[in-house]
Amino acid sequence: MRAAPRAVDRRRPDSPEPPARPRRRRALAAGLAALLAGAGAVLAPTAASAAPQQPTDLARGGGHGGGHGGGRDVRQLRTWLADTYDSLDAMTDPDTGLVADNIGGDLDPATASAYTSPTNIGGYLWSTVVARDLGLMSRHEARARMTTTLETLEGLDRHDESGMFYNWYDPATGDRVDTWPDSGDPVEHFLSSVDNGWLAAALRVVASAEPRLADEATALYDSMHFGVYYNPEGRPDLGVGLIRGGFWDEEPSGCSVPGNYTGGATVYYTCHHYDTTVSETRIALYLGITDGEIPAEAYWGTYRTFPSTCDWSWQEQRPSGVTRSYDGVPVYEGVYHYDELALVPGWGGSMFEALMPDMLVPESEWAPRSWGVNHPLVVEAQKRHGLDEAGYGYWGFSPASNPHGGYAEYGVDVLGMRSDGYLSDGTTDVDLGFAGCREATNPDPEFGDGVVTPHAAFLGLEYDTRGVIDNLKNIARDLDGYGAGGFYDSVAVRSGVVAERYLSLDQSMIVAAIGNHLRDGLVRDYVVGPDMEQNLRPVLAQEVFSSAATPVAPVLTEPAPGSTVDAVTRLAGTGEPGAHLTVTGADGVVWCTADVDADGAWACDVATPPGAGVHALTLSTTNDAGVTVPGGAVTVTVRDAGGPGDPGGSAPGDVDPGVVQPGADDPAAGAAAPAGDERRRAGRPAVRWR
Known part of the structure; x- marks a missing residue:
């Protein structure tokens, strides 16, 4: 015989009605x-975001026990x-x-x-x-x-x-x-x-x-x-x-x-x-x-x-x-x-x-x-x-x-x-x-x-x-x-x-x-x-369903936003699990592609590393259902290999294809650089992630 499915808090048959149970908001x-x-947050694309969110003050619904109204x-x-x-x-x-x-x-x-x-x-x-x-x-x-x-x-x-x-x-x-x-x-x-x-x-x-x-x-x-x-x-x-x-x-x-x-x-x-x-x-x-x-x-x-x-x-x-x-x-x-x-x-x-x-x-x-x-x-x-x-x-x-x-x-x-x-x-x-x-x-x-x-x-x-x-x-x-x-x-x-x-x-x-x-x-x-x-x-x-209330937008996490790097050979970030990701440069050239894994992470190697300068990138994912989700606009800056006259360095007038050059309409132009920054010593303005 199986154990009787009885509640552990069983009451006497004719006991008074107990007070209402505490509300257990999910x-x-x-x-x-x-x-x-x-609110627009992303649901459960990664192990971290899959954890239950903190409850909000929702008096009208929101799961089991989520509010009884007036x-x-x-x-x-x-x-x-x-x-x-x-x-x-x-x-x-x-x-x-x-x-x-x-x-x-x-x-x-x-x-x-x-x-x-x-x-x-x-x-x-x-x-x-x-x-x-x-x-x-x-x-x-x-x-x-x-x-x-x-x-x-x-x-x-x-x-x-x-x-x-x-x-x-x-x-x-x-x-x-x-x-x-x-x-x-x-x-x-x-x-x-x-x-x-x-x-x-x-x-x-x-x-x-x-x-x-x-x-x-x-x-x-x-x-x-x-x-x-x-x-x-x-x-x-x-x-x-x-x-x-x-x-x-x-x-x-x-x-x-x-x-x-x-x-x-x-x-x-x-x-x-x-x-x-x-x-x-x-x-x-x-x-x-x-x-x-x-x-x-x-x-x-x-x-x-x-x-x-x-x-x-x-x-x-x-x-x-x-x-x-x-x-x-x-x-x-x-x-x-x-x-x-x-x-x-x-x-x-x-x-x-x-x-x-x-x-x-x-x-x-x-x-x-x-x-x-x-x-x-x-x-x-x-x-x-x-x-x-x-x-x-x-x-x-x-x-x-x-x-x-x-x-x-x-x-x-x-x-x-x-x-x-x-x-x-x-x-x-x-x-x-x-x-x-x-x-x-x-x-x-x-x-x-x-x-x-x-x-x-x-x-x-x-x-x-x-x-x-x-x-x-x-x-x-x-x-x-x-x-x-x-x-x-x-x-x-x-x-x-x-x-x-x-x-x-x-x-x-x-x-x-x-x-x-x-x-x-x-x-x-x-x-x-x-x-x-x-x-x-x-x-x-x-279990983790792929259910979500809002589309999961792709995000770039490596290189870190706000950093200036010596070179870009690899990109990584998060996105909709199972979707196909594409990273495109300002000139329309695809930098790299990747499939987002089950934990919502992606990484890809850049086939042709970009030259020095500020590069605008566009991210997007397309899932099997044909739904395309764009990511926010980002830029990445690649610093010079050396100052003017240095072997392998760039002259002030050199321009690489597909590079966004800082100018009067660039909010990054003229931004203060950290002390000792090679770009400042070279006479070039520091450009940050935006």
Whole structure:
């Protein structure tokens, strides 16, 4: 049996509510918010600058626990929380404690779906804990609700060997759903790795939050073995594995791969693996690593972006980046570009791909040089898309109910690796091309009837508190996007069509986001235990994404600025890791070129050392994505080899090609030189770096 994932600071069941935890501002996220506001610093190109920056005074967001706003905001969030939980309450069967997948906007129980999933059940459990801790119900009532749900879970039919739950159950009876209620089509019973991940994480919440239910929740958690999903040969090119999307215990009608990674009876795996890093599916990987059933090295097997070669030009845009090694595994740290932002994309470009795992695992805190940089950039990019690029006036895009019927995948197309992306208006496919491999076909389109999904905006609450709250108020006021159960699932902004429906998954994301914000990581604190601290945290802490809020300009550091040198045979400096650097003289002649290494350093030998005089230099880098970043103008002075008449010396009238001669319009002309300077003794003005 694994150690119970219980919080070390567990309280007595009926003890008074503790005071709010101290705010734990995340230094890197706070520094990034300052960058987005115009500070303009460079993020993590070198080992020194990769260290977390000092926190700034950002009362509105900036990472986990980064500010709760004023009292009016707190009251607003509590109102939204209460109404949102009402929708979950309305779609939960009181006899089984199982929440339906969705319900109509009027919260009539007759409109609730006749099916639910492990994710939905898990979301209801953590939402009940948040509702209790924020005063919406008594501890006794919350415990009674969770008891009912756990007792039903203990009796559900599931895969005996792995302990995994099937994907669809009847919330009224707990029976597996054999035929779809609407169509009557048969259901092929699937066991999803990600859906079981969300339920397992919720069981950790219950075990930590409610001591009287800790044994029951821990027993269920311990019975779930995520190693059943792990294919150790998923990335043979790297020698590490990946997790499968899930399996069936009977052969399905479509594609499947027979086997069993734990050596038991044959199951039938999905033909695909979960192979992208920015994905909600990483929750299953995290739990497998935490439990010791999936090796930590599997974290390095997923793609940050796909490779930046023409063989991979089907992906949305050409990434730039650099390869780093972690635990002996080479990882291409690629990023996509959006305006001046560089960030690691998801598969489709939705908010919940990037931020849903962050609700339960303190990614920004534990990984300040990767997730701590990327998460606020995702929020910023989604915001810019809605307000600026598409001009919707509102933002927040994730898969949700389609206002015109059914379900659809929404996102910011250019932030997803999938070539046709998740489209924010459902129709407009942006194509930026793939630098050097294929031309753009639709780089600057006009967007149509964009669909905003409020739960996606809520996920950004800790990173842009003011922006999120204002955006949601506008959706409620301008678009009639709010009902008896909180925000409706989605709204089409130009037609005004509202999906007057509530999805339990999306509602539980809202509850977790509000709980984390108002109580400084409330849900995360319940999920994290010593096992996760020991097995997962060190893995996340290693990584350095290539994400940045501002372009990384090339800088010359050798020769030192302000110095005058005898000769220039070698130049060195810093720049964007992985980019190609060029140094050019005033006459347009290239002095030297270099590739910037993984630590952001470059050096190159000057093919033809310049003669005496003042030389103006231009630096620039161009990355794989074709983005060119210029550096600041610099000059370097080469002193004479000797005075007039000295062998090898220059006469006063001699001029070398490409040399900038000091004169009346040169601010360096006439500058005082240090005592003993040979140029002063030769009658020439000293010229410094500028």
